Amino acid sequence: MRWRNWPVALVQYLYRGLFPSRCVVCGLRGAALCSAHAVFTPAPVREAAPPLAGLVAPVAYSGAAVPLLEAYKYTGDRSLAVVLAAEILPKFPPEWTPETTLLVPIPLHWTRQFWRGFNQSALLSRALAEATGIPQCALLRRRRRTQQQARLGKAAREQNLTGAFVVRKCACSLPRSTRIVLVDDVYTTGATMRSAAGALHAAGYSDVFACTFAVAV
Ligand SMILES: [Zn+2]
Numbered sequence: 001m002r003w004r005n006w007p008v009a010l011v012q013y014l015y016r017g018l019f020p021s022r023c024v025v026c027g028l029r030g031a032a033l034c035s036a037h038a039v040f041t042p043a044p045v046r047e048a049a050p051p052l053a054g055l056v057a058p059v060a061y062s063g064a065a066v067p068l069l070e071a072y073k074y075t076g077d078r079s080l081a082v083v084l085a086a087e088i089l090p091k092f093p094p095e096w097t098p099e100t101t102l103l104v105p106i107p108l109h110w111t112r113q114f115w116r117g118f119n120q121s122a123l124l125s126r127a128l129a130e131a132t133g134i135p136q137c138a139l140l141r142r143r144r145r146t147q148q149q150a151r152l153g154k155a156a157r158e159q160n161l162t163g164a165f166v167v168r169k170c171a172c173s174l175p176r177s178t179r180i181v182l183v184d185d186v187y188t189t190g191a192t193m194r195s196a197a198g199a200l201h202a203a204g205y206s207d208v209f210a211c212t213f214a215v216a217v
Contacts, residue, residue: 103183
């Protein structure tokens with residue numbers, strides 16, 4: 001835990017003490033989702049547009065997935081990241097191995113991360129990395145603070161994200177043949193993922209996939 005995250009960690013600690021694990025939909029005590037609500041609608045088939053090579057996303061953004069992701073974004077609760085990862089993992093192609101693949105979370109701009117105290121994509125990426133042994137790396141940096149995508153129309157979303165991501169020089173001097181799997185919580189128009197994949201392509205990584213918990217329907 002970095003020092004600047006301590007207020008968030010404290011709030012999470014107190015919150016968990018006051019409100020032990022409850023279903024995020026109905027509030028039943030016991031787990032983050034009760035057995036009645038731990039049921040998700042399978043994602044519709046959605047082709048990822050170039051420069052993405054493909055999309056792995058198990059769940060439709062509807063029903064219990066909506067309050068689950070809201071609770072996750074609001075609290076940054078790691079136990080919820082594990083719930084999301086458990087849905088994604090059976091969809092991981094077998095060729096995504098620790099030797100060939102790298103998980104890269106979609107970054108927030110540092111000012112947004114500072115105020116929020118965590119990056120929900122990085123927590124999910126970490127949960128996936130811990131379960132699979134596939135390494136993860138913060139290979140991307142958000143160059144400028146973009147407007148919140150939800151408030152913009154489709155054309156404006158693409159415009160908003162042009163040049164938003166920069167590829168960091170990675171200390172592990174990654175071969176350019178490494179398969180990159182971009183991790184985020186939800187795939188809406190795909191504009192964010194395509195912008196990030198475009199930056200990676202420009203840096204020489206040509207095999208870039210998107211992986212999210214949910215897909216907008
Ligand atoms: Zn419930």
